[in-house]
Amino acid sequence: MAIADSLIRVTDLKKYYNHGAIKALDGVTVDINKGDVMVVIGPSGSGKSTFLRSLNLMEMPTGGAILFDGVDITKKKVRNEAGKMVKLDIDKHRQKMGMVFQHFNLFPHMTILDNMTLAPVQVKHISKAEAGEKAKKLLERVGLADRADAYPIQLSGGQKQRVAIVRALMMEPEVMLFDEPTSALDPEMVGEVLDVMKELAQEGMTMVVVTHEMGFAREVGNRVLFMADGQLLEQGAPADIFEHPRHPRLKDFLSKVL
């Protein structure tokens, strides 16, 4: 893992509540490289969602640094190219990080097409026609071309999550963050969402995935992080993590979920 490929460099990330009485994240350090499919596993309350949500500052960390594109996005002010201190434009960085949520969070008052074209049109200022064209191509890829004019309420859970994924892809992100994307789905719909994610991984998209789907972690992931009590306890290739776990907490966790 060459340092030059590092896309997101997380250093000693901390998130404390109640004066440090609750440590949701307690010093997590990890490099996320281009093309990584990093799967984060761990018991509930281990801080894996907090970790993921910190990466695009949905949660503001208490301490530590997140270097993305060479900029520490946890700082309020950063040095620009000219060397002047300017206010950090977090929106600009978020455009490059797609996020998929457990509860889909599609916009219920808009059609599927409008859900997808809103951000590209408003933020990237591409024309509505062009965005629509692109949206239809993406919808076709996930088998939902005929639902472009439907409203989210008319879709099944699996369909909603597939739309949520392509909605994030519309912004052409450099990395995709998945926060338990299949946890709110009926069991028979988990597969269709995982298939889309797998395809995305094979195309070389950098992905960070918080999930309880151990099969996905083993098959698609190239790195697995195990978190507990806000700490990163073990990381490695899926085969190592699942076949030769070292940390007792990981052994205990795997014995319960596998």
Next chain:
Amino acid sequence: MSISVSGFERTFQYAQMFKEGMLCTVYLSLFTVILGFMLALVLAVMRMSNFRPLRFLAMTSDGHAREEGFRAFVSRFNPISFVATVYVEVIRATPMLVQLFIVYQVVFDKDVINLPSVTVLGFLKLNRFLPGVVALALNSGAYLSEIIRAGIQSVDGGQTEAARSLGLSQGQTMRFIVLPQAIKNILPAIANEFVTIIKESAITYTIGVADLMAAVKAAQAGTFLVLEPLLVVAALYFCLTFPTSKIIAYFERRMRRGDRR
């Protein structure tokens, strides 16, 4: 006291006054709604603003913001939100009649703001009508702002997160995602407030606005009838309020698109 057909016939001799009174009430309500809604939007935005001039107190030397402790508490003080909150609480905790008299007798006193005695929109006396509108708007703005704020806060936080994760700014998220859903949620409450404004505008007759209530007083004084003019005016108010709530209910149904199918 009895009710009679001839009593109504005598009341209807004042039809012209009732007509002008009704128009006056409509204008009063209309301007109040417009002004009040603009004020409410400003107040709601103020109360939800993120302006914290003392923020630097919570900054650590390496550029992070502390979240806990006394300095963090002080750093969260938002003077804009504070002013709006005080305004809303004071307006809601004092009688409308007192507010009306303060506006009419103090603010629009001829030594402070001297309005010319001219008529506007045909027959409305500006120096009575304008203070009435201002007082009503100041009052309804406070109530409407609470409705708007509740509506905005009722929108699921996941909606904001999704919008922001796509790179939309705070303002764009408000405009395209939160407000459309919030307005749909609060339309019934807004309709209720609009109806309340129409009814409460009757209070402005106490400062001499020639609205429907003034027409009643004139008819009562001219005919020595008590009941008939009051029944007529009650019917006229109903004709104003009932369609208003029905029209908003229609828009509410139309905005249900995407809710259930």
